[in-house]
Amino acid sequence: MSEIIDGKKISAQIKDEVKEKVAAYAKEGIEITLAVVLVGNDPASAVYVNNKKKACEYTGIKSLSYELPEETTEEELLELIEKLNADDKVNGILVQLPLPKAIDEQKILDAISPLKDVDGFHPQNVGALSIGKKGYVSCTPFGIIELLKRSGVEITGKNAVIIGRSNIVGKPMAMLMLRENATVTVTHSKTVDLKNVTNKADILIVAIGKPKMITAEYVKDGAVVIDVGIHRMDNGKLCGDVDYEAVAPKCSLITPVPGGVGPMTIAMLMQNCVNSVEIIKAAK
Numbered sequence: 007m008s009e010i011i012d013g014k015k016i017s018a019q020i021k022d023e024v025k026e027k028v029a030a031y032a033k034e035g036i037e038i039t040l041a042v043v044l045v046g047n048d049p050a051s052a053v054y055v056n057n058k059k060k061a062c063e064y065t066g067i068k069s070l071s072y073e074l075p076e077e078t079t080e081e082e083l084l085e086l087i088e089k090l091n092a093d094d095k096v097n098g099i100l101v102q103l104p105l106p107k108a109i110d111e112q113k114i115l116d117a118i119s120p121l122k123d124v125d126g127f128h129p130q131n132v133g134a135l136s137i138g139k140k141g142y143v144s145c146t147p148f149g150i151i152e153l154l155k156r157s158g159v160e161i162t163g164k165n166a167v168i169i170g171r172s173n174i175v176g177k178p179m180a181m182l183m184l185r186e187n188a189t190v191t192v193t194h195s196k197t198v199d200l201k202n203v204t205n206k207a208d209i210l211i212v213a214i215g216k217p218k219m220i221t222a223e224y225v226k227d228g229a230v231v232i233d234v235g236i237h238r239m240d241n242g243k244l245c246g247d248v249d250y251e252a253v254a255p256k257c258s259l260i261t262p263v264p265g266g267v268g269p270m271t272i273a274m275l276m277q278n279c280v281n282s283v284e285i286i287k288a289a290k
């Protein structure tokens with residue numbers, strides 16, 4: 007029978023550690039500020055942004071909120087980012103995705119200074135990760151590494167299989183697992199005989215975006231299973247990309263949904279805000 011990896015507990019520990027570091031910086035007269043930019047009226051984005059602001063409040067990070075109307079143009083948003091890039095008081099800039107269709111998302115992400123890119127989406131930070139240089143790491147995969155380490159999972163030498171190759175989760179996850187000395191396989195929608203590949207995984211990380219797709223026959227006995235997916239079911243409850251009830255009895259450790267990967271993303275955003283102090287200092 008599996009043990010649960012408790013993302014709520016681990017994320018709370020990380021936020022407490024961040025809070026201590028923020029307080030220590032405050033004693034040195036250093037204030038950490040995150041600028042949070044929300045464009046449009048997407049209700050899910052509004053909830054995410056609110057949760058990020060609450061985490062800032064808890065940890066002592068100052069948050070500046072920019073809530074812009076749906077009709078905001080690309081130029082207007084770029085202007086705001088330029089202003090925030092130039093503002094020495096701002097450590098981190100977060101533009102909540104998705105953006106309205108009229109705005110080119112990649113253009114906006116590219117415009118954020120790589121030194122303030124606390125989401126880790128800027129090409130410079132993506133590149134730094136792939137060649138093992140210091141920089142910001144995308145929060146969800148960064149959080150998964152913390153979940154594994156703080157749950158005592160040995161990563162070195164293990165077969166890690168990642169399902170999904172998105173820029174936000176799958177690809178940076180693969181780079182991080184490689185950095186931790188796993189033998190990494192990345193699978194995706196064109197992978198042939200997915201079950202055969204996933205059955206070799208000691209650590210299976212699932213980021214497909216399809217509710218409960220991963221059933222017991224995809225999973226090796228005793229595997230560690232990390233479920234990144236998050237979906238609202240017709241009954242109002244949340245579920246992941248993994249069929250938890252069917253898979254849990256087979257693995258050694260598993261993340262639940264909710265309460266697994268989800269809470270880690272915001273905790274690592276807070277961690278990246280703290281890291282910004284050193285990253286900005288090193289560039290001066």
Ligand code: NAD
Nearest residue numbers: 146170171172175194195213214215234235236267268271
């Ligand atoms: P995405 O849609 O960008 O990517 C999905 C990936 O799955 C693609 O690379 C695709 O090739 C692969 N895929 C699709 N069908 C497949 C199949 N049948 N077999 C194998 N691979 C297949 O999604 P994403 O942004 O990486 O997010 C994945 C999931 O994680 C979503 O449910 C999303 O909501 C969730 N998510 C959660 C958090 C969090 O904080 N918990 C953060 C980001 C994403």
